[in-house]
Amino acid sequence: MTPTRRQVLCGLGATAFLGAPRMTFAADxxxxxxxxxxxxxxxxxxxxxxFLLGNLPAAETAPILEKYAIIGDVMHPPCNVTLLQDGDRTVLFDAGSGSGFMPSAGDLVDTLDALGVAPDDVTDVVFTHGHPDHLWGVLDDFDDLVFANAGYMIGQREWDYWTDPDTVTTIGEERASFAVxxxxxxxxxxxQVSFFSDGQEVLSGVMAHATFGHTPGHMSFEIRQGSESVMVVGDAIGNGHLAFExxxxxxxxxxxxxxxxxxxxRLLDQLAQDKMAMIGFHLPDGGLGRVERSGDSYRFLSEV
Structure with missing residues (x-):
């Protein structure tokens, strides 16, 4: 695996949550x-x-968050969609938020455009899971498909969960809108959708791995060519600090x-032991890096 560049793309289409110009980028x-x-x-x-901390002990979490310069009561996790281009295939792993979730998200189409990729160029969209920041970007403001020419793939278990009419009443009030x-x-x-399960090759060189927990049917994907590989982990490893430490x-x-x-x-142990590269949806610096083990803890080592 050969990193070739980090590209920063400024002023793409939208403004930040507080109205300031936003810098968005394709990295690594x-x-x-x-x-x-x-x-x-x-x-x-x-x-x-x-939302992240829940009932975790404040006295123990504080020094870890301070180590990573996370202060205040609000967090701003990045959203990193993985784009795979190989021959006649242009594949997205997840579809982003679209305009219906948060004002600070929904830049995917603009970022792709800056990279010379049009929505109609996308041949496949493969979902890690069905949360809004991964799924809602399939529709535009007029409820038309953004990636109209694409085939869509999602784990059967994840599809069954989100299409179950009972989910809206069992998921909890805070997430009821996610289900709707x-x-x-x-x-x-x-x-246009097809389904897969754990251990299946969803596309040539792309293997699905069950990483349940974040959602009932969450999947990660190992992209491999020869002896080189990278794991797209979605939200199975959801941040670059507490999840590792x-x-x-x-x-x-x-x-x-x-x-x-x-x-x-399990995933952190595998990635560290195999020295496999990973891409995390909410990890820093574009999300690409490796895992280093230290006792019972780990570190995320960005590739940039």
Missing amino acids: QMTLGTATITTVSDGHLVLPKS GAARRLAAIED RPDWASGSDQDAEGGIKTRK
């Missing part, structure tokens, strides 16, 4: 065999710190906290 473009992989910014989220929005968008792609702590963003812990520890 690399080659993997015949493929080019680029992390593509969809902007960032604006979340209360309590997911069901509407999945209905829009129903005629204390993977045994529950994350408030995981729908199944215990399942999320089990998945996170």
